Amino acid sequence: MAVVERVGLGLLMGKQWARSISVVPGQRVQKREELPWVDLRGRLTEISGLGNSSVLTLASLLVLEAQMRGEPVAWITNRDTSFYPPDMAEMGVDLRALPVIRCPDGRSMARAADRLARTGAFGLLIVDLGARGDVPLPLQTRLAGLARGHDMAIVFLTEKTQEAPSLSSLISLRVGATRRSSDEVKFSCYFTALKDKRFGPGWVKEVVCHGPPGLC
Secondary structure, three states: OOOEOOOOOEEEEEEEEEEOOOOOOOOOOOOOOOHHHHHOOOOEEEEEEEEOOOHHHHHHHHHHHHOOOOOOOOEEEOOOOOOHHHHHHHHHOOHHHHHHHEEOOOOHHHHHHHHHHHHHOOEEEEEEOOOOOOOOOHHHHHHHHHHHHHHHHHEEEEEEOOOOOOOOOEEEEEEEEEEEOOOOOEEEEEEEEEEEEEOOOOEEEEEEEEEEOOOO
């Protein structure tokens, strides 16, 4: 997926604001702090969408930003689905530095996240629950404590409508991710804060992308 324009997502490499290989030439990335990866540290986040969503788009951008900041990232998913590797590679994600753990169900994915979080070695864990959003509350409680203790970001990806409830009250930030076609090759991704315990809900960010073979 080629990112044409970002609003609210800054990628930092050293002291320079970096553009991915797909940003339109001559267009500068604006430093905005509404939704960078660093604001997800220390809490549980849920990114949800159903049907024509951009859940994987936002998750991929967070992975890219964390990697560019030198933070280890892991992706936990079920055995049936995964992200589209060519899209991630085109965005600039280092697939060699992105371990993928496959589990049979949501509870197993949460347990895998618990094990990885306990090491304190990761800055970002993506837990792709899909429609299998059954994570026991005790596990969520442990993960929330580990996120705070290790100052790491734990992000759940779920398939549900914006009206559906979040995984639990332990979710500090819930973002609804939707997508709308701009023309034949571009589409706009909208990220809406349905719940935000730090900054308050209601904010909306837009990212304009170029459609790849696998879309998002």
